[in-house]
Amino acid sequence: MRSPKKPSSNPERDAFYAKIDGDHMMPLWAVMSDIITPEPKSACLPYLWQYGKVRDFLLESGGLITAKEAERRVLILENPGLRGMSKITTSLYAGLQLVLPGEAAPAHRHSQSALRFVLEGANAHTTVDGEKTLMNIGDFVITPPMAWHDHGNQSDEPMVWLDGLDIPMALFFDASFAEPFKADEQPVTRETGDSLARYGANMLPVDFEMQRLASPIFNYPYERTRETLRKMQAQEEWDPCHGLKLRYINPADGGFAMPTIASFMQLLPKAFKTAPYRSTDATIYVVVEGTGWSVIDGQTFDWRPKDIFVAPSWKWIVHEAMEEAVIFSFSDRVAQQKLGFWREDRQKS
Ligand code: GTQ
Secondary structure, three states: OOOOOOOOOOHHHHHHHHHHHOOOOOOHHHOHHHHOOOOOOOOOOOEEEOHHHHHHHHHHHOOOOOHHHHOOOEEEOOOOOOOOOOOOOOOOEEEEEEEOOOOEEEEEEEOOOEEEEEEEOEEEEEEEOOEEEEEEOOOEEEEOOOOOEEEEOOOOOOEEEEEEEOHHHHHHOOOOOEEEOOOOOOOOOEOOOHHHHHHOOOOOOOOOOOOOOOOOOOEEOHHHHHHHHHHHHOOOOOEOOOEEEEEOEOOOOOOEOOOOOEEEEEEEOOOOEOOOEEEOOOEEEEEEEOOEEEEEOOEEEEEOOOOEEEEOOOOOEEEEEOOOEEEEEEEOHHHHHHHOOOOEEEOOO
């Protein structure tokens, strides 16, 4: 591809630039090749957080501050190329949240969408819009925009999950709103499991109308996802780039579960090596089962269960599973698709 060249400067041009500068104007030709690039150019870097290491820090933070005082006791995973910005990719935020036995993270709501992917613990809960759901390892739980939510842990083990939010997108659009609920916990008005029963059985209430952009299901239990992968695995329809890859959907319209964040679960059989793949949606991966490695932009990252790694936009990625592996991932793909930006590329073999 032709690489556009910047017109050179000369004293006459520089004097002109200085003259218009005072009126807050800039010549496009001096910056055009930086802002309209032939391919994505990102400060985001590939990186992997070993769960065994970050878990120690997270538990240590449990002795420093309560969930109530912190509002959310979370250690943000900051992309090494984007430090100080609370970003794991250019458009997404991720953090590890700890809720200790007996604790509650007070109810609030905000315009940002959130997903939780459970890494450790059993039967802690989150309440979303009046329904309490119990969270277990591998469950994918969502909080739609402006839905009241509070978290609690009435089990006797610490609960840890990965939070994924579209915080950088809300900031980009200057569209952030947030408010606390009047009490620490919101009232529970529906039975646990109500939304999964209503919307997760390939049926919809007869006069169902979409009331919001997110899925009406807010906990996608791992048990069900895993069983689906197990059944499909028998057919051995491996995609060269993805193994067997599913996306989490809104059952009411077949779209992604959340308006801004796309989420996926994939299975790689033992010894499977994927063909090189790249796409414009920088992606956060969470290993659920198995061990292996991924090569991202030429760098190798060994992974094991609960490790979290990130692949930037448009960098080649290859996964290789040493043992059968199950990997959760999320990205801004749904937002990019709606806006007409999304692209993917498979290396021809
Ligand atoms: O659990 O509501 O990691 O509001 C960041 C902001 C979690 C939450 C985060 C939040 C939450």
